Amino acid sequence: xxxxxxxxxxxxxxxxxxxxxxxxxxxxxxxxxxxxxxxxxxxxxxxxxxxxxxxxxxxxxxxxxxxxxxxxxxxxxxxxxxxxxxxxxxxxxxxxxxxxxxxxxxxxxxxxxxxxxxxxxxxxxxxxxxxxxxxxxxxxxxxxxxxxxxxxxxxxxxxxxxxxxxxxxxxxxxxxxxxxxxxxxxxxxxxxxxxxxxxxxxxxxxxxxxxxxxxxxxxxxxxxxxxxxxxxxxxxxxxxxxxxxxxxxxxxxxxxxxxxxxxxxxxxxxxxxxxxxxxxxxxxxxxxxxxxxxxxxxxxxxxxxxxxxxxxxxxxxxxxxxxxxxxxxxxxxxxxxxxxxxxxxxxxxxxxxxxxxxxxxxxxxxxxxxxxxxxxxxxxxxxxxxxxxxxxxxxxxxxxxxxxxxxxxxxxxxxxxxxxxxxxxxxxxxxxxxxxxxxxxxxxxxxxxxxxxxxxxxxxxxxxxxxxxxxxxxxxxxxxxxxxxxxxxxxxxxxxxxxxxxxxxxxxxxxxxxxxxxxxxxxxxxxxxxxxxxxxxxxxxxxxxxxxxxxxxxxxxxxxxxxxxxxxxxxxxxxxxxxxxxxxxxxxxxxxxxxxxxxxxxxxxxxxxxxxxxxxxxxxxxxxxxxxxxxxxxxxxxxxxxxxxxxxxxxxxxxxxxxxxxxxxxxxxxxxxxxxxxxxxxxxxxxxxxxxxxxxxxxxxxxxxxxxxxxxxxxxxxxxxxxxxxxxxxxxxxxxxxxxxxxxxxxxxxxxxxxxxxxxxxxxxxxxxxxxxxxxxxxxxxxxxxxxxxxxxxxxxxxxxxxxxxxxxxxxxxxxxxxxxxxxxxxxxxxxxxxxxxxxxxxxxxxxxxxxxxx
Ligand SMILES: O=C(O)CCC(=O)C(=O)O
Ligand SMILES: [Fe+2]
Numbered sequence: 001x002x003x004x005x006x007x008x009x010x011x012x013x014x015x016x017x018x019x020x021x022x023x024x025x026x027x028x029x030x031x032x033x034x035x036x037x038x039x040x041x042x043x044x045x046x047x048x049x050x051x052x053x054x055x056x057x058x059x060x061x062x063x064x065x066x067x068x069x070x071x072x073x074x075x076x077x078x079x080x081x082x083x084x085x086x087x088x089x090x091x092x093x094x095x096x097x098x099x100x101x102x103x104x105x106x107x108x109x110x111x112x113x114x115x116x117x118x119x120x121x122x123x124x125x126x127x128x129x130x131x132x133x134x135x136x137x138x139x140x141x142x143x144x145x146x147x148x149x150x151x152x153x154x155x156x157x158x159x160x161x162x163x164x165x166x167x168x169x170x171x172x173x174x175x176x177x178x179x180x181x182x183x184x185x186x187x188x189x190x191x192x193x194x195x196x197x198x199x200x201x202x203x204x205x206x207x208x209x210x211x212x213x214x215x216x217x218x219x220x221x222x223x224x225x226x227x228x229x230x231x232x233x234x235x236x237x238x239x240x241x242x243x244x245x246x247x248x249x250x251x252x253x254x255x256x257x258x259x260x261x262x263x264x265x266x267x268x269x270x271x272x273x274x275x276x277x278x279x280x281x282x283x284x285x286x287x288x289x290x291x292x293x294x295x296x297x298x299x300x301x302x303x304x305x306x307x308x309x310x311x312x313x314x315x316x317x318x319x320x321x322x323x324x325x326x327x328x329x330x331x332x333x334x335x336x337x338x339x340x341x342x343x344x345x346x347x348x349x350x351x352x353x354x355x356x357x358x359x360x361x362x363x364x365x366x367x368x369x370x371x372x373x374x375x376x377x378x379x380x381x382x383x384x385x386x387x388x389x390x391x392x393x394x395x396x397x398x399x400x401x402x403x404x405x406x407x408x409x410x411x412x413x414x415x416x417x418x419x420x421x422x423x424x425x426x427x428x429x430x431x432x433x434x435x436x437x438x439x440x441x442x443x444x445x446x447x448x449x450x451x452x453x454x455x456x457x458x459x460x461x462x463x464x465x466x467x468x469x470x471x472x473x474x475x476x477x478x479x480x481x482x483x484x485x486x487x488x489x490x491x492x493x494x495x496x497x498x499x500x501x502x503x504x505x506x507x508x509x510x511x512x513x514x515x516x517x518x519x520x521x522x523x524x525x526x527x528x529x530x531x532x533x534x535x536x537x538x539x540x541x542x543x544x545x546x547x548x549x550x551x552x553x554x555x556x557x558x559x560x561x562x563x564x565x566x567x568x569x570x571x572x573x574x575x576x577x578x579x580x581x582x583x584x585x586x587x588x589x590x591x592x593x594x595x596x597x598x599x600x601x602x603x604x605x606x607x608x609x610x611x612x613x614x615x616x617x618x619x620x621x622x623x624x625x626x627x628x629x630x631x632x633x634x635x636x637x638x639x640x641x642x643x644x645x646x647x648x649x650x651x652x653x654x655x656x657x658x659x660x661x662x663x664x665x666x667x668x669x670x671x672x673x674x675x676x677x678x679x680x681x682x683x684x685x686x687x688x689x690x691x692x693x694x695x696x697x698x699x700x701x702x703x704x705x706x707x708x709x710x711x712x713x714x715x716x717x718x719x720x721x722x723x724x725x726x727x728x729x730x731x732x733x734x735x736x737x738x739x740x741x742x743x744x745x746x747x748x749x750x751x752x753x754x755x756x757x758x759x760x761x762x763x764x765x766x767x768x769x770x771x772x773x774x775x776x777x778x779x780x781x782x783x784x785x786x787x788x789x790x791x792x793x794x795x796x797x798x799x800x801x802x803x804x805x806x807x808x809x810x811x812x813x814x815x816x817x818x819x820x821x822x823x824x825x826x827x828x829x830x831x832x833x834x835x836x837x838x839x840x841x842x843x844x845x846x847x848x849x850x851x852x853x854x855x
Contacts, residue, residue, distance in 0.1 A: 008048050012041060020044065025302070071175055085128075086182065089121040093178075129185050137184055144181035148174055166292055266293065270539035275319035276300070276312055278531060278539035283308040283523045300533065301327060301494065306512070309336070309528030309541045326534040327494065333532040336489040336499055339525035339545050340508035341518055343476045343564060344444065344485040350429040352438040352445065366419035369411040370398045376411070379570050383620040390620065410577060417692055437506050444471040444487075446502040450495045468492040469502045477547035478554070478562055479511055482519055482808065484547055488529075499526060551819055552639035555684060558706040558726075558824045560699075560808045566817030567688055571624055573814070576690035578618035579651040579838050585609050586653060606654040606829075611840075625840065629686070633844050636819070642683055642846045649842035654697055658837070660829035664800060665822040665843065667777075668717040668729050670742065682822035683711070683846040689812035689839050696833030697812055702805035702826045708747050711821035715849025718824055719784055720798045722746055722754065726824070727796065729784070732852050733757040740855055744788060754796075755787040800826050812837055 011023035020040040035043075071094045076087075122145070129141045155170035267285065271278040277297065281290065286305040290313070291297075297313035300323035314320035326332050377393060385391045401407045436448035450467045474486040485508065489499050497516075503509055504516035512521035525545050532538045554561040567575075586607035609615065611622065629646060637644035654660075666682040687699065710718050710726040720727040725746045733743035733753075741757035742765070758765040769775055769783035781798035788796045797803065805826070810818055820827070822843055 005048060008044050012044055012048070071179060085124070086185075089125060090182070092117055092121060125182070125185060133185065141181055141184045144177055144184065148178040148181060151177060268541075270310060270541055271537055273535075273537065275316060275535065276314055276323070276533065276537050278310055278312045278533070278537065280539075280541040281308055281311040281528075300324065301332075302496075303528060304497070304500075304524070304526075306524035307526045307528060308523075308544065310334075310531035310539050311528070312531060312533050312537070312539075322534050330492070331534065333530070334491050334494070334528060335530040336491070337474065337486065337527050337529050337543050337545055338489060338499060338503065339479055339484050339486050339511045339521075339547060340503050341482065341484065341511060342508050343483045344471070344473050344487065344506075344508055346439050346442065346444060346473065348425065348428045349437050349439040349444060352440050366422040367415060369408060369415040370402065372411045372414040372418075373398050373401060373408070375570060376574075379574060380620070383624055386620040386623075387616065387618065390618075414573070435505065440470075442472060444473070444506065445469075446471070446506055448502065448505055450498060450501055465495060466493060467495045467498050467502065469499055471503075471506075475547060479521065479525070479547055480519070480559070480806070483562060483564060484511065486545065486547055550639075552636060555636070555819055555821050556640060556706075556709045556711075558710040558821060559703050560701045560810065560825065561817075561819040562810050563817045564813065565815045567625070567628070567815040569815060571621060572688070572690050573692070574618055574621035575625060575651075575688075575840055576692075576814075576838050578621055579609070579653060579690065579840065580836070582609055582615065582617045582651070583607075583653065585615070586651070589652070606652050606658045606660060606837075608650045608652045611649040611651060611842075625688070629842075632686075632817075636684060636844070640684075644683060644844040644846055645680065647680060647843060647845040648682070649840070652837075652839045652841060654695075654829070654832040654837035656834055657831055659697070659831040662802075662826060662828040664826055666717070667823070668719055668731075669848065670729060670731055679848055680845040681717075681848050682843040684844040685818075685820050685822045685825070685841070686844065687818040687839055687841040689816045689818075689837075690814060691812050691835070691837055691839075692814050693835060695812065695835045695837045696831060697837040698809040698830045699812065699818060700828050700830055701808045701810075701820065702802040703808055704805050706824075711824040713747050713751075715847075716745075718799050719744070720781070720788075720796055721801075722788075722792055722795050726799075727754065727788075732849075732855060734852075734854060735759065738854050740851070742787075744784065754789050754792050756789075758787055799824060802826060812839060 008023050011019045014020075017037050017040070020037060021035075023044055024035075024040055071090055126142075126145070129138055133141060151170050151173035155167045155174065158167035158170060267279040267281055267290075269277055270280055277294070279290070279294075281303055283306055287299065287302060290299075290311065294313055297315055298317070298320040300312040300314050300320060303309065303311050312323060314323055323332075380390045380393055385394055396407075436446065438445045438447070445468065447466075447468045449465055451465075468491075470490040470492065471487045472489075474488050476483070476485045478484055487503075491498060500510055500513050500516050504513075504518075509516045509518035511518050511525040512523050513526070514520070518525075527543065527545055528541065529543055530538070530540050551561040551563075586609045588605045589608040626646070633644050633646055636642075665685045669681075691697075704721060705724055706721075706726055707724040708726055712718060713726070713728045716728040716730045718726045719729045725748075727744050727746055730743045730745060730751075731740060733741040735741045735757065739759060741759045741762070742755075743753050743757045744755040745751045745753045756764065758768075765783070765787065768786040769779065772779060775783065777800055781800060785793065785796050785798060809830075810816065
């Protein structure tokens, strides 16, 4: 079967421009329609030169480094054990390997040098082995040495054939087997150079480090644990050293192939027959990687390295031809799923039939004030009239109310807002129409040509090739705390990057798609779910992309759960009207629950009104809100395993410029001033926003990815992080005289304490906090950090530390619900820019930890 190199060579021999272009595509060389034939040839020749000489591509560096590491250890141990000759050989061999890697051109001086060194050291070792080893050991040594040579020969052959991943695997075999052979030589008890006293530690140390290399450095190809309880046991120094070495080794002459490639992954086969195999390509397996795994197969089509899912390979030339013909004739059906930024609002796009007339905007339709008045009457009738104003409203027809300016003012305002929104929507639709984006039933059609440039594909109306994608909204929710939509995609044409570019064009780039401005995600959230090829070949790769729309999961892991339109519009508006009507009862309010820091009340502070049964106003609307909150509280409590009660609720109004500084909603009782200790504490913070128009005033939260459940553990509150592990403060560690001491711990299956127990009066705690009796947040957390065991201290950060956190901003739009853990989330409210920012918010409480019996 032809390798990719043979295909490139054939393309170079021919004068067919299309062939040259196709080969360039397959080699991952970016081209444009303007790239000349000569340039195509030059690029391909360059590729061939590089690949011909390239034995170890940089993407294989991780695996080889792991193996090469044994060589480094081997030489250090030899040095420690006074075998300087072997130490020199080991170091020399490693640098040879590195040279070989960096200057892989055939016939280069470096290569000759490599060969010479390896040959000489091999002869030296062989000679030593013959002199120093007994018969049995000598035979084993030579057997392993020959296997090492075999690995080398095989790595070379595979490298030359273009199977670079496989070549790298065999190369790592050189290090592995070669070092075992060396171990047999070094560990011979008959060696004079090793004193009797050093022999034993030498052996133990050697095997310990070799074993540790394979245990500590978790193999990259090992299946990742579902939810790692803690970060892999990789010493940070080791990781840093390896990363540094990998960086130093990366070839400088040629950019590494796009996207990381892992060795090993043998993809799931979804379909196999005599003519085709359809695989479920994992994300990050490049086309090169697939080719190495299926050297005889021909690609029927391409997937970007970062895209996962159905990829069809033809097992014979006629089958490949049939598939290509079918693709060209658009007889192939490809369905993708993707998760995109933001919530796709189909109404923001014009219906296809309506599109042409949108060029000249007709007058937008909006509701008159009386419609809102009647809507309000209907609402009161539904919820029941609880107050005199409600009864008055029911008894007063619009024909009377419209004559009273004060009465009709709020309804006029609503009508004006609705008209503004209608105009805005119309404008959005008009813009979308000119961008070639239409709604067709429940589908969004993007019919915009794509022009390619060397870096990325840009849409260009009137230029490029026609490209049509059809998107269906599957689900809306959140991903990493950000609003997200899951879409299903049908491709009517198959241009490169079509889905990614079209979604970006529609204003909803794909999560994880840095090239097209998508939000960060661990992978590109694009998956080729289904493929209906020719000859009845069909495959379904399932759907691995999930929105994280489970509120309990988001709260538990320290995120911010956001649900737009949680509250129906009319109820949200009723609450807004209620809050504004109760304005005289509001009071200035800055950050609460801070024991020592002075509250900074000023003109720019927000105003709040604590809602109790005694507060008048629109009780019916608030009762309806409570009913919905109760349903939420019970469901959340069950999923979180917390017994939640509804204890606090308030309205807040922020005028222009008002903001709320950075704070936590709940802190450990050890930090609270006298009198703050209660029987219950804030557990889940909830907010519902009541702003129809944009007002600024985003809620900004600083979140960390948490490996375990955060916030609290067995009633002990979280006070910090050790990497991704929440750290809890236990205030009831039993001292020798039954006194309650403090202790910091992480949850590692069982509790693992990461500090010595310390008492309020212990010398260590006094030393950590200095002379101060009342500590502010920074001093308290600083002192706590100093109590963490010395070797872990550098990895500790306070729960209130924002470094390394992810920022999540939530716009306070009408009806949006926000939930987060009160003890784990650091947040602030940005200044309101215009109008009034109105919210109703509160906390679900849970009981504080009770003192133990012995206390
Ligand atoms: O109004 C908001 O968005 C947040 C309010 C808040 O953080 C609080 O009251 O603790
Ligand atoms: Fe807060």
